Amino acid sequence: MVKKIPIGPFHPILEEPEFFELHVDGERVVDIDITIGWSHRGIELLSEHKTWDQVPFLVERVCGICSASHPYAYVKAVEDLLQIEVPERAQYIRVIVAELERLHSHLLWTGLAGHFLGYNTVFMWAWKYREPLLDILEAVTGNRNHYATWRIGGVRRDLPEEEIPNIREMLDELEKKNDLLTKAIIDDPVIHARTKGVGVLNQTKCREYGALGPTARAGNYNIDARRDHPIDAYRNVEFDVIVCENGDVYDKAVVRQLENFEAIRIIRQCLDAIEAMDGGDILLEIEEVPPGEGLGVYEAPRGEVFHYVRSDGKNMPMRHKIRAPSFNNILTNEYTVPGYSVADAGLITAAVDPCYSCTERVGVVNARSGERKVLNEEDLIRMSREKTERIRRELGIR
Amino acid sequence: MSLGLKALKKSPWVFHVNTGACNNCDIEILDALTPRFDVERFGIVLVGSIRHADVLLISGPVTRNVLPRLKRLYEQAPKPIKVIVIGACGCNCGIFRDGYNIIGPVDKHIPVDAYVPGCPPKPETIIAGVVKVLNTL
Numbered sequence: 001m002v003k004k005i006p007i008g009p010f011h012p013i014l015e016e017p018e019f020f021e022l023h024v025d026g027e028r029v030v031d032i033d034i035t036i037g038w039s040h041r042g043i044e045l046l047s048e049h050k051t052w053d054q055v056p057f058l059v060e061r062v063c064g065i066c067s068a069s070h071p072y073a074y075v076k077a078v079e080d081l082l083q084i085e086v087p088e089r090a091q092y093i094r095v096i097v098a099e100l101e102r103l104h105s106h107l108l109w110t111g112l113a114g115h116f117l118g119y120n121t122v123f124m125w126a127w128k129y130r131e132p133l134l135d136i137l138e139a140v141t142g143n144r145n146h147y148a149t150w151r152i153g154g155v156r157r158d159l160p161e162e163e164i165p166n167i168r169e170m171l172d173e174l175e176k177k178n179d180l181l182t183k184a185i186i187d188d189p190v191i192h193a194r195t196k197g198v199g200v201l202n203q204t205k206c207r208e209y210g211a212l213g214p215t216a217r218a219g220n221y222n223i224d225a226r227r228d229h230p231i232d233a234y235r236n237v238e239f240d241v242i243v244c245e246n247g248d249v250y251d252k253a254v255v256r257q258l259e260n261f262e263a264i265r266i267i268r269q270c271l272d273a274i275e276a277m278d279g280g281d282i283l284l285e286i287e288e289v290p291p292g293e294g295l296g297v298y299e300a301p302r303g304e305v306f307h308y309v310r311s312d313g314k315n316m317p318m319r320h321k322i323r324a325p326s327f328n329n330i331l332t333n334e335y336t337v338p339g340y341s342v343a344d345a346g347l348i349t350a351a352v353d354p355c356y357s358c359t360e361r362v363g364v365v366n367a368r369s370g371e372r373k374v375l376n377e378e379d380l381i382r383m384s385r386e387k388t389e390r391i392r393r394e395l396g397i398r
Numbered sequence: 399m400s401l402g403l404k405a406l407k408k409s410p411w412v413f414h415v416n417t418g419a420c421n422n423c424d425i426e427i428l429d430a431l432t433p434r435f436d437v438e439r440f441g442i443v444l445v446g447s448i449r450h451a452d453v454l455l456i457s458g459p460v461t462r463n464v465l466p467r468l469k470r471l472y473e474q475a476p477k478p479i480k481v482i483v484i485g486a487c488g489c490n491c492g493i494f495r496d497g498y499n500i501i502g503p504v505d506k507h508i509p510v511d512a513y514v515p516g517c518p519p520k521p522e523t524i525i526a527g528v529v530k531v532l533n534t535l
Contacts, residue, residue, distance in 0.1 A: 064422025
């Protein structure tokens with residue numbers, strides 16, 4: 001007998017509201033319906049009523065965690081329209097802030113994944129290591145989140161020279177901590193049992209659903225906009241694109257952890273380049289935007305962000321289209337969730353990193369009798385943790 | 399002071415709702431629970447159900463889709479409940495004020511006790527806001 005479990009649209013932990021309806025047969029999920037649009041704010045239309053220079057402030061509020069990626073893709077779209085190249089120093093500053101954001105986003109995800117598994121230690125550790133990162137972002141850009149760094153033709157603030165040693169020190173420290181976290185995940189038999197072979201998204205399915213970012217790279221689908229469409233200083237730095245084989249939740253976690261090391265590597269190269277540079281312009285003044293259209297692509301922590309702008313020669317965009325990676329990635333849940341238990345469903349939906357946006361209240365509806373049992377987000381996390389405990393006992397740990 | 403109120407002041411349980419924010423405020427609320435700020439040592443706990451909550455933290459401008467849910471949440475909350483709005487969007491819709499899908503700030507729809515402005519407010523500010531509300535009890 002198939003029952004329906006609505007998950008969402010609210011949840012108390014994090015991120016945008018989404019709504020999933022799980023169709024369950026006993027413990028096993030057989031189908032999933034996905035509804036999005038709860039936090040639809042009409043940003044595209046709003047941006048068509050703002051001047052070119054005001055839009056970066058708006059698009060960095062598309063998503064609080066991707067608040068470097070969206071303005072990056074937007075300014076690249078306008079610069080594509082203008083056919084200009086920004087000053088070299090500005091290019092490096094952009095990459096530094098963007099990669100710092102990737103680090104904090106991946107650490108945030110690792111913490112939350114630990115929280116859902118019942119490893120609150122991982123949650124607390126990951127978020128503790130994230131704090132020095134936010135301090136650096138505050139020192140460099142003036143705010144912990146929402147950096148307001150991007151501007152068409154360059155950046156708004158120069159990187160203070162006296163901060164460079166602090167950034168290096170923070171990176172050294174973070175590299176050790178990230179190593180520790182990665183090893184903790186790779187070595188833990190309980191995490192293996194909970195996440196290996198769960199929510200598998202193979203390469204063919206990645207292509208079919210258009211999965212992006214770490215979700216795709218975990219499934220052996222080798223795409224990364226930083227390498228495929230190199231922009232700014234990404235052309236001058238060396239980094240590896242991390243790709244895993246299996247596409248399960250475990251691989252998605254490993255890809256993100258290993259990407260942190262690559263991000264640290266990129267930031268170090270950028271700092272070297274800036275130190276060697278001895279000053280320089282950070283902004284190319286733009287007088288006006290001629291009619292035309294431009295595309296901007298950037299690899300956000302969750303995948304490829306795409307912005308399109310069209311200008312009719314006025315001081316505002318005539319059309320501004322935004323495509324965020326989570327839109328593609330959320331849909332992959334349709335394939336990955338069915339076949340697994342309800343306790344796994346939360347973990348799988350979290351693994352694509354829209355996080356667990358939706359588990360504020362869950363009602364189990366008995367389709368035949370209309371009888372309704374209400375579960376909340378606590379119950380779901382409890383179910384997930386009970387499964388971890390069960391596996392721990394079976395493995396004879398603790 | 400009644401016994402219930404005393405208990406509330408001793409250990410306020412907070413529930414948080416995102417009514418269409420960019421989720422930065424939500425991250426900063428969670429951040430207040432993690433080791434650097436660690437409000438749990440003062441008995442402030444983030445709970446998973448509105449029915450356990452003493453304090454409601456709301457972030458974000460209210461979107462058309464979310465409004466019925468927000469009103470239902472407020473009705474389900476045990477009274478007295480203190481409502482604190484976190485972030486510029488919740489206080490006055492911020493940068494999204496002119497959006498077609500935005501129907502006013504939070505205080506237009508439910509009673510609000512305190513506003514914590516900022517985009518996003520730092521965790522220190524959020525903690526200060528909660529403490530100020532508790533001091534009025």
